[in-house]
Amino acid sequence: MKTLIIQGSARKSGNTNKVVNYIQEKIKCDFVDLKNYTISNYEYDSRNKGDDFLPLMRRVVEYDLIIFATPIYWYAMSGIMKSFFDRITDCLKIEKETGRKLRGKQMAMINCGSDKDSVLAIEKEFEMPFRETASYLGMIYKGSVQTWINTDKVSEEVIQNLDIFIDKITK
Numbered sequence: 679m680k681t682l683i684i685q686g687s688a689r690k691s692g693n694t695n696k697v698v699n700y701i702q703e704k705i706k707c708d709f710v711d712l713k714n715y716t717i718s719n720y721e722y723d724s725r726n727k728g729d730d731f732l733p734l735m736r737r738v739v740e741y742d743l744i745i746f747a748t749p750i751y752w753y754a755m756s757g758i759m760k761s762f763f764d765r766i767t768d769c770l771k772i773e774k775e776t777g778r779k780l781r782g783k784q785m786a787m788i789n790c791g792s793d794k795d796s797v798l799a800i801e802k803e804f805e806m807p808f809r810e811t812a813s814y815l816g817m818i819y820k821g822s823v824q825t826w827i828n829t830d831k832v833s834e835e836v837i838q839n840l841d842i843f844i845d846k847i848t849k
């Protein structure tokens with residue numbers, strides 16, 4: 679299964695990236711860091727259609743499983759990832775053939791917060807935009823894994839959760 683992880687953190691080699699690295703060591707997949715792209719906020723008149731979003735999206739839709747990896751910023755996905763999600767609207771309006779290619783594809787999500795209790799307390803709410811977006815786009819939502827890092831490495835407990843997640847998404 680052709681798999682892509684899309685990372686949307688404010689730092690390239692931060693905590694979310696540590697979790698992503700663990701997954702990448704376990705499953706063969708490609709990686710996109712949104713930090714490397716210029717993706718501006720959604721515009722109703724599509725004046726920004728010449729930025730990096732559409733060329734990137736044309737690549738993304740060629741994958742079978744797309745895993746979004748985001749830190750938790752103020753109980754929600756990061757701004758950089760939200761801009762990416764908002765821009766999917768361009769694929770429903772100005773480039774429908776790209777949007778249609780998402781139908782039947784799989785989506786999953788990884789988040790990364792700072793401590794277990796605060797991450798688990800918002801699990802369902804945090805997941806909602808991913809789950810519902812998948813449903814709206816005709817994608818199959820494969821679930822998520824909640825992670826947290828408050829030292830310099832990924833804890834054993836988080837690694838266990840990641841292994842369960844990897845099992846689930848690769849079935």
Ligand SMILES: Cc1cc2nc3c(=O)[nH]c(=O)nc-3n(C[C@H](O)[C@H](O)[C@H](O)COP(=O)(O)O)c2cc1C
Nearest residue numbers: 687692693694749750751752753790791792793796
């Ligand atoms: C702007 C901002 C908002 C944050 N809000 C939350 C939050 O609501 N809940 C939480 O658990 N951690 C929060 N944190 C902590 C980060 O989620 C946590 O440190 C995460 O591991 C950082 O990942 P990163 O290095 O990829 O940015 C916040 C951090 C920042 C910078």
